[in-house]
Amino acid sequence: MPDESNTNTPDDTDDINSTDPGDEEIVMDDVEAEAGFLEDRDLEDYPSVLRITSDSEQAHRQEALDRLDRWEAGEEVPHVINFQNPSDLRALLTDRRVELLRSIMAERPDSIRQLADRLDRDVKTVHDDLQVLAEYDIVHFEQAGRAKRAFVPYDTIEVSLEISTPHSADDAAPA
Secondary structure (H helix, E strand, C coil), X not given: CCCCCCCCCCCCCCCCCCCCHHXXXXXXXXXXXXXXXXXXXXXXXXXXXXXXXXXXXXXXXXHHHHHHHHHHCCCCCCEEEECCCHHHHHHHCCHHHHHHHHHHHHCCCXXXXXXXXXXXXXXXXXXXXXXXXXXXXXXXXXXECXXXXXXXXXXXXXXXXXXXXXXXXXXXXXX
């Protein structure tokens, strides 16, 4: 699981012109970075929806409280992974990883090798991408003999990125 002490501030040593999204460190909100929160659940007990968002800390906390109220009322609520920095969300959900998720959700592979063959990709890079996605409880594994079978326990993965104009008086320019 990602280091829970990380914050969403840029590292001064990052290469701004880097073109390899795999080099970027992905930072998840501390609120959502609970290691293995779904580890002991049966497949039937997973929420049907995973929502990956990029909201401010304040908006995310309010949404978490709203989800808690709905959950306590007996409603099914999605699992939410939030990134305060949209670039962290983009670093996690690269085109190749989205392709990987779609393939797994369409037809569960018998092994990582079979998945790599299906996608015409190198086994090691597929394995590495799966490990990153597993750190965020998006992909899970089951042992099938000597092979590991990747699966996504959600029916739907929603990705939400809101960009809006600030409305508070604090954001107004001084007179």
